[in-house]
Amino acid sequence: MDQEKLYALLAREMAGVLTEEEATVLQQLLQQYPDASYIREVFARNWVPVGKQYNTQQAQLLLEKHQLRMQEVISTADDTALPAKRPLWLLYTGIAASILTILFVGGHWFLSKKSNAPKELAQLVTARGTRSQLLLPDGSRVWLNAGSKLDYPKQFAKNTPREVTLEGEAFFIVTADASRPFKVHTSAFHIRVLGTSFNVRAYPGEDSAVASLVQGSVEVMLDEAGQQVVALRPNEKLTVPVHPPTLNNSTTTTASPQQVMPVYRSKLTPVQDSIITETAWVQNKLAFKHLELEKVAALLDQWYGVEIGFENDSKKQLYFTGVFETESLEQILDALETTLSFKWTKDAAGKIWIE
Incomplete structure (x- = not known):
């Protein structure tokens, strides 16, 4: 390609239409192809006005110069064996x-x-009052609770960890794959698992995040560096305060190498028969045991998508136990109200008030 450009520029030079920019390029190409100088000289000698002829002396000089060049080429070829x-x-x-x-x-x-x-990500979002199921690309199944968000890749890469990011609550049944550990990232902790079923609750605004293991085994990493890791066994849960007072009211759960994150390991909470409060929502059951009314109200808010407020803050510390499945929000409030510990009303905007 450069040689074709060289010949074109030589022709333009001989025609007298070469620009200064082209002349610079031509000089560079002549340095790259030294033998082209001879072609340039031949072009220069042949581009003469019509009717002008070389005399005998000029022709002889050109012939001798050409013979000398040819002799140099032949002598060089003798020293180099051609393939x-x-x-x-x-x-x-x-x-x-x-x-x-x-x-x-x-x-x-x-x-x-x-x-x-970068991996192409997908996102599943559930509004308050709704729940969804999702089959991940690796065959793992996820139940996403109300008011939650899950980010996941559209396709998991081979020989690399399967990673998802959760905000809210989800129940996972993970397909076993020893070469690709499954990881769940939340704002409070990170979970590593090979194949198991577990529940994660990490809603923004709540004072704690909880990882609950049903079967298999998981590792809960409380920091990015993995310096504080808690291994859970079946029927165990780990509660992590989101704003632990020992960290000087820090708004992050990441502990420094000198600090140890305070966590609470306990058993899953059965309510009745085989109903476990931590995973009852997966069966479309709303279950709680000895739970503060303030947190019960938060559950009802997520479950039914209705805002609940307190006119009397002292009522927030009342404790309740219950299991509900097909009841409406009003029926649940009426059932709790039978304890005679509080009353509830609904304003014109549809907001529930506890007094």
Whole structure:
């Protein structure tokens, strides 16, 4: 390609239409191809006005110069053994091999760039009063509770951890894959698991986050560096205060190497028969046991999507136990009100007030 450009520029030079910019390029090409200077000289000698002829002395000088150049080329060739001519099939084979090599290298580069590209993420969001189920690309199943958000890749890469990010509450049944650990990231902690079923509750605004293990085994990492890790066994849960007072009222749950995050390990909470408060919502049951009315109100808010407020803050510390499945919000409030510990009303805007 450069040689074709060189010949074109030489022709423009001989025609007298070469620009200053083209002249600079031509000089660079002549330095790259020194033998082209001879072609340039021939072009220069032949581009003469019509009717002008060389005299005998000029022709002799040109012939001697050309013979001298040819002698230099021959002497150089004698010192360098030329490779033997290859058969055409061998030439074509070499060309084909070169093409395949280029394709292989190019394909490898493309695939490596593709693997290093950011993962394409999907997101599932549930509004207050709704719940959803999701089948992840690896076959793992997720139940997403009301007012929650799950970010996950549209396709999990091979030989790399399967990672999702949760805000809110979700129940996971993870497909086992030893080569690709499953990780759940929340604002309070990170969970690592190979194959199991567990529940994670980490709503923004709540004073704690909870990881509950039903079966299998999980590791709860309380910091990015993994310096504080808690291993859970089946039927155990880990409660992590979101604003622990021992961290000087810090708004983050990440502990420094000198600090230990205060956590609380306990058993899952059965209410009746096989109903567990931490996972009852997956069966469309609303269950709580000895829970403050303030937190019961938060559950009802998420479950029914209705705002609940307190006109009397002292009522927030009342404790209640209950299991509900098909009842309406009004029926649940009426059932709790039978304890004669509080009264509830609804204003014109539909907001519930506890007094």
